[in-house]
Amino acid sequence: MNYRFQFGVVWDNFGALLEGALLTFQLGVIAFGGGALIGLVLASLKTYGPWLVRFLVDCYVVFITNTPALIQIYFLYFGLPEVGVRWSNEACLLIGLTLNAGAYLTLILRAGFLSVRITELEAGQTMGMSLIQQVRYVIMPHIAKSIYPALANFFIVVLVMGTSIGALIGVDELTGQAINLSTVNYRWLEYFTVVAGLYVVLTFIASIGLAYLGRWTFRVKAKIF
């Protein structure tokens, strides 16, 4: 291998990379949070709604989970201006990622709904709980615990894979920032080596945070890696 690594130029622009990493983290958290909200509503509708509503939820989930996230985001990015809607690149990415995460989280949360013990629901009913109260006090805490590991894994997927799509529509998240910088001085390998390291640091921090959150709030013994 004759390539000579020259990291000096990368360090000079390290601040910009850190900014990208921060944006990546923010995008990941917001898209996941919004997706979780969508997922919660749709999983409830899928469980308790009339058949037409359940069918529409299925359509949404099938459409999203069977097409690449990149294509969905391109639809917003290239499609919306055609109908006169102008959103910033960040907004297209964020909305696209959120809608995408929402479908996957509907599936994950739905599995959680199905795993709730009918006996606990009946206990709740006999104590006078309405449907909403059962969701709030029995189903949610149960789901939170039983599917926590799946949720935590999916957060990492959104954080790493989801957000990096931003590079293709001009959002300066971590990957996008690396592409911008390396087109200036062609130190692609150096930039991407450092960026890979930053992603690992990011997911490591997130994993530890999630493991502790799970341990303290839901008594989940989550493994870190």
Next chain:
Amino acid sequence: MPHLAVRDVRAKYGTLEVLHGISLSIEAGEIAALVGPSGSGKSTVLRALMGLTPITGGDVMIAGERMDYSSARAVRTARDRMAIVFQQYNLFQNMTVMRNVTLAPTKIKGWSKAEVGAEAMRLLALVGLSEKADAYPDQLSGGQQQRVALARALALKPQILLLDEVTSALDPELVNEVLDAVRKLAAEGMTMVIVSHEMGFVREVANKVVFMDGGEVIESGSPEDLFNAPKTNRARNFFSKIIRH
């Protein structure tokens, strides 16, 4: 006026009618025991009273007031008057003992947190579990979980308590601790409908025994009458088999 009067109640699972007109009545402070072979509909009677299995005919009166089971909202009155303890405890597994007991009184009834908390401690002491307030159900034995379920039901201050085979899932050495808790309630004058296979216990606490078979009441009366001199063949067969063990 009877505290609880059940008249000709019918109930269905889907299209299958499993209660074909059940009647029974008890005065305040009395205990009625439902006995009968497996599948005779004992649990279904309690489930129907709590609005878990749809009632398709007949009346349920509590202290002269007719219970309405026609909608999820209407059924809350019945659920307010009565509380049930299930055979399998049905505790909320993700919540501590304390939260299991206080959740419904604070969040559903909206009663004051401090008062509910104090009452919960009194009830946990009553069932002998004061030191387990912060434990989770999966850290408790079956007998302990069943006693938590009892405390949880009592925290709602029901007028009538329904107990469905509260000892049949327990190891023999744990049965007595639960029965002791029920004895205390009986002494406090709680009106109860219990389903039980513990005939010795039934004879001891019940004022009235209701023998069911095939979704019907075959015979009912005082424990002495039913255990010693059953009038029907079916009751005679059943008790002769059961009491021999």
